[in-house]
Amino acid sequence: MKDLPQPSRKRLLTLATLLSSQPTEKQRITSAEIAVLTGWGEATVRRDIWFLELKAGKSNGYEIKVLKEKIKEKLGLVKNGGARHNCCIVGLGSLGQALLENPVFTGETFSIAAGFDSNQNRVELIKSRVPLFPTLDLEKIIRQKQIEFALLAVDDSMAQKMTDRLISYGIKGLVNYTNVILTVPKNYPLQNASPTHTLTNLLK
Incomplete structure (x- = not known):
């Protein structure tokens, strides 16, 4: 399959979300409709979809179900056999606890398999559907549950040390809060999701 540039990857991820919100009775969508909904140019839309090696007639557009499946396949959102990607949350303060209950992790792509915190009392007191563990058990649980990705929500003073540990234990990518x-x-996959960094990017 064709190599996917990062800007196209981000747009296709947005497109997958957009397609999931379309009315169930709507079966097809054109590049012109996508351009209107997203603000992207039609040429950009068609070029991004070209990377999926998916053909469509100029008049009747793309079948939404097939387009979504192709995007998920290209972005690696669906593993072989349809299994979800296991993730963990490291740091169970107020932000970490909020992430535990985020509905995105009940979808078909990602699953929170564990939560970790250095405070044993906090681990014992938090009520969650997700299994919680002290950070002393990081390596064992990551390997046991085949966790691929981590959401880092620890205190800033512990961030780099914890990052080094997670990478050494085989975590493939991090979201840094x-x-x-x-x-x-x-080239290690890292996304910075700190509200401070995100808001700063809005400044002009």
Whole structure:
């Protein structure tokens, strides 16, 4: 399959979300309709879909079900056999606890398999459907539950140390909710989701 540039990857991820919100009776969608809904140019839409190796007639557009499946396949959102990607939350303060209950993790792509915190009392007191563990058990649980990705919500002072541990235990990618600029290996998948960083990006 064709290599996918990062800007196209981000747009296709947005498109997958948009397609999931379409009325159930709507079966097809055109590049012109997608352009109107997203604000992207039609040429951009068609180029992104070209990476999926999916053909469509100019007049009747794309079958929504097939388009969604192709996007998920290209982005690696669906594993072989339809299994979800296991994730963990590290740091169970107010933000970490909120992430535990995020409905995105009850969908078909990602699943929160564990939560971790260095405070044993906090681990014991929090009521959650997700199994919770002390960070002392990080390596064992990550390998046992085949956890691929981590959401980092620890105190800033612990962020780099915890990042180093997670990478050494085989975590394939991180979402960083701390305010720390993390040092990771070259080309390591890292997304910064700190509200401070995100809001700063809005400034012009």
